Amino acid sequence: MSVTIIENDGISIGRATEFDHHDWNDLVERSPQAGVFHYRESLEVQADHADATVHPLVGYKGQEPVGVFPVFETRKGGMTMAFSPAPGLWVSYLGPALLNHRKLKRRKRERRNKRFVRGCLDWIDRRLNPKFTQVRPVPDYRDVRPFEWADFDVQVRHTYSVDLTPGEEDVLMSFSSDARNNIRTDGDYRVYEGGPDEIAAIISQVRSRHDEQDESYGVTPEFVTDLYERLPDGAVRPYACEIDGEIAGGMIALEFGDTVYRWQGGAKHDRDLPVNDLVDWAIMTDAMDRGVERYDLVGANEERLCGYKAKFGPELRSHYTLQQGTRVTNALSSVYQKLR
Structure with a gap:
């Protein structure tokens, strides 16, 4: 099914090129939950080296940006899969990043996050219809419940962060x-x-x-x-x-x-x-x-490496891997983890 811009409870979701309100990198730099791999140039490089198609999704409430969510489309064995970040490149984090949410009280902030994520997942389902989806947000993106409510499996991961x-x-x-x-x-x-x-x-x-x-x-x-x-x-x-x-x-x-x-x-x-x-x-x-302000040591999951990193007196922080798929495609997740 061809999808351009969809509406979800007052939030418009589509590819960044379909809006003329803001430049993508401007939105990335304004989000406290974005990272270096969210930059437009980084998305293009990831797409080139992962042999994938990037879909830089953005959400607006009127003309106010509410979030960005870049997704990579790949095809293997005749199946479409969706990743954020792109697979096989050892990119640490990507996923959704919210904007203009800190000014909101908790109820409205949670509702906006839920509507934005649901809108993006709806776009992905209708446009890509993937058999497997995996998302790994930055550690500062804390509220992953909209994915859990959408029947994603949630895996807790860890990293170390040194306060500078x-x-x-x-x-x-x-x-x-x-x-x-x-x-x-x-x-x-x-x-x-x-x-x-x-x-x-x-x-x-x-x-x-x-x-x-x-x-x-x-x-x-x-x-x-x-x-x-x-x-x-x-x-x-x-x-x-x-x-x-x-x-x-x-x-x-x-x-x-x-x-x-x-x-x-x-x-x-x-x-x-x-x-x-x-x-x-x-x-x-x-x-x-x-x-x-911070030095993220990128990973505190492998026991043999934690001793080295822990000696720098870091704080242990959690982040998440979120995935959804059929039994067959879920088996691909173990392959993807090895590729990382």
């Missing part, structure tokens, strides 16, 4: 003693923010580590470089640690609003210096200088 607002000395003192000692290590090294060359080196190291563990890894240097070149300056920050003229390790950080994200990198190495600690600390101190 106390300042460098207080943040450092909140770390474990071994983290503090590692950061204070003397040595002949240089940690710096680079570009495409550093991206290629970091992704290559992570891929090699996954190959050693016989695990899939869907991130390519081309994907990250496209994000680096097309997103606003400073949105993608490749940090590298150089020892004896070689890149010993690094981390590709992402930045949006008041948060910097520890995205890709941190591969195990054979150097005597604590490379990963030094890189993480450089990301944090630079972010503090720019007034960034």
Whole structure:
């Protein structure tokens, strides 16, 4: 069935190109629940590298924007599936992001969230008719009940977040003693923010580590470089640690609003210096200088990795994976999780 703009209890839902009220990126930057992967350029890059079609849904109440919800359409084995974020690219969060909701009292705020989500899901069902749908919102999108009421399975996931607002000395003192000692290590090294060359080196190291563990890894240097070149300056920050003229390790950080994200990198190495600690600390101190308030360590679900991340004294935060499908397509979710 062909669908353009649909109405749901006073809220109009459609693709962003079907409205002329606001620019998509303007809406993204105005939402406290959006992230770097919501940018129009990022959606285009994800669609290209996931071989998917992106549908940037937006909702309006009159001419007031109430939310954005980008969705990717893919076809596998003759079946249509819907994802937010795009599958297989290790994109941490996407999903719905509300606007102009904090001014509302709880009852109206919850009603608006419910109507916006229901309208978007109605658009997805009528336009795409997917056999499987998966959505992973940012941690700041807390009220996922409209998905639960729409018969989505809700899985609680976790991440760590370091509060950067106390300042460098207080943040450092909140770390474990071994983290503090590692950061204070003397040595002949240089940690710096680079570009495409550093991206290629970091992704290559992570891929090699996954190959050693016989695990899939869907991130390519081309994907990250496209994000680096097309997103606003400073949105993608490749940090590298150089020892004896070689890149010993690094981390590709992402930045949006008041948060910097520890995205890709941190591969195990054979150097005597604590490379990963030094890189993480450089990301944090630079972010503090720019007034960034949080360092999201992106993931606190794998037991073997939690010990490293927990030593930075973070807050444990929850977020959600929401999915709906038939028995056959639900089996695909396990494959998708491995692709992540």
